Amino acid sequence: MRLSExxxxxxxxxxxxxxxxxxxxxxxxxxxxxxxxxxxGAPPAGAEPDLDAAADSVxxxxxxxxxxxxxxxxxxxxxYVAMAxxxxxxxxxxxxxxxxxxxxxxxxxxxxxxxxxxxxVEADGIGRLADDMLTTLLGPTTLERRPDVETELRRxxxxxxxxxxxxxxxxxxARPDSFDALREADVPALVLRGTEDALIPxxxxxxxxxxxxxxxxxxxxxxxxxxxxEVPGEVATALRNWLG
Numbered sequence: 001m002r003l004s005e006x007x008x009x010x011x012x013x014x015x016x017x018x019x020x021x022x023x024x025x026x027x028x029x030x031x032x033x034x035x036x037x038x039x040x041g042a043p044p045a046g047a048e049p050d051l052d053a054a055a056d057s058v059x060x061x062x063x064x065x066x067x068x069x070x071x072x073x074x075x076x077x078x079x080y081v082a083m084a085x086x087x088x089x090x091x092x093x094x095x096x097x098x099x100x101x102x103x104x105x106x107x108x109x110x111x112x113x114x115x116x117x118x119x120x121v122e123a124d125g126i127g128r129l130a131d132d133m134l135t136t137l138l139g140p141t142t143l144e145r146r147p148d149v150e151t152e153l154r155r156x157x158x159x160x161x162x163x164x165x166x167x168x169x170x171x172x173x174a175r176p177d178s179f180d181a182l183r184e185a186d187v188p189a190l191v192l193r194g195t196e197d198a199l200i201p202x203x204x205x206x207x208x209x210x211x212x213x214x215x216x217x218x219x220x221x222x223x224x225x226x227x228x229x230e231v232p233g234e235v236a237t238a239l240r241n242w243l244g
Contacts, residue, residue, distance in 0.1 A: 007071045007239070008032045009097065010058065010078030012137075012226060013172070014129065014165045015156040018041030019075070020230025026240060032070075034061045036081060049170035055084040062092060071243070073097025073190070075228055076199070077168060079105025083178040086185055096189040096212070100197050100225050102204035103178040103211060114173040118166035126165065130157040139196030139224025149230055182211040190242045191214045192235065194223030216242055217235065 005029055011019050017033035017040055026029055036054050037045035053081040058081065062070065072093050074082045079101025086093050106114065120130065124179065134150065143151050182189075189212040193205040208217045218238045223231045 005070060005094075005243075006030055006032050006065070007097070008034070008058065008062070008073070009228075010036060010072075010074030010081050011039065012032065012074070012076035012100075013168050014039075014133075014160050015153075015226075015229075016042075016160065016200055018156060019226065019229050020232075020243070021099055023236045026033055026233075026236035029035075032061070032065065032067075034058055036078070036168070038167055039160055044161075044163060045167060049167050051081055051084040051171045051175050052088055052157060054081045054168075054171065055088050058085055059092065061087055064131060068092065071095035071097060073099065074101065075099040076101050076225060077172060080172060080175055081177075083181060084175070087176075087178065087181045089128060090181070090185065093185065093187060095187050096185065097192070097242075098189065098237070099192040099209055100194055100200050100227055101208075102200050103182055103208055105177045105206065111173040113182045114169040118169040121165045121169075125162050126158055126160065129165070130154045133157070136198045137225050138193060139198070139222065139230060141191045141196060141222040142224055142230045146230065153226065153229065157175070179207075179211050182208065183213070186213050188242070190239065191215055192220060192227060192238060193217075194220045194225060195229040196222065196232065197227075199225045211237040216234075218242075242243045 017035045023101045035042035045053045079098045145242045191208045209217045220227050228235045
């Protein structure tokens with residue numbers, strides 16, 4: 001890999017590509033951050049909820065940019081979409097960056113929770129979604145010391161459309177296990193985990209590292225589930241060191 005190559009990073013739920021803005025001073029124009037279907041400025045998927053449709057939207061972005069093969073990654077939901085892209089078009093993936101995400105499918109309980117949130121958002125709107133998710137998305141250190149991050153997170157969540165939030169929850173509930181695709185991915189991979197992530201257990205990150213043939217694992221102290229928003233400098237440094 002060369003640092004000059006594009007790096008495609010996909011955002012977490014329920015945010016948009018602005019969550020990566022803190023990495024731009026370090027990575028500049030080589031950072032490509034599409035909005036996933038329905039989020040930010042992107043049109044809705046126009047398909048049944050399925051992360052393959054989100055992966056196809058990323059492939060369309062690569063085609064539009066004339067990029068045949070590149071580093072692809074994401075945080076949380078963005079990681080799920082990166083793995084969907086790997087399953088769908090492995091030849092397009094020259095490296096993986098997986099931040100606070102997992103390869104396992106949802107449990108029945110997790111699926112039920114996703115469906116319940118989708119129904120609630122469709123019925124009531126975004127409403128108190130930010131309040132409901134705040135303490136699971138941000139780590140305790142961020143909540144205590146970085147009120148600016150909390151403010152930005154609230155803005156990013158409330159800017160989203162209820163239909164996109166509901167579609168994404170149902171698509172994530174339907175996603176398959178991705179371990180086979182990871183085991184066959186003979187490309188460099190960077191696995192990042194915030195040590196204060198309350199949503200993705202540490203063993204899920206360990207499982208990613210064990211499945212990937214060429215993985216580098218970096219823990220990010222004092223960061224929760226949204227490490228790129230909470231500690232963008234540390235994420236950028238880890239990414240630059242890995243790329244370089």
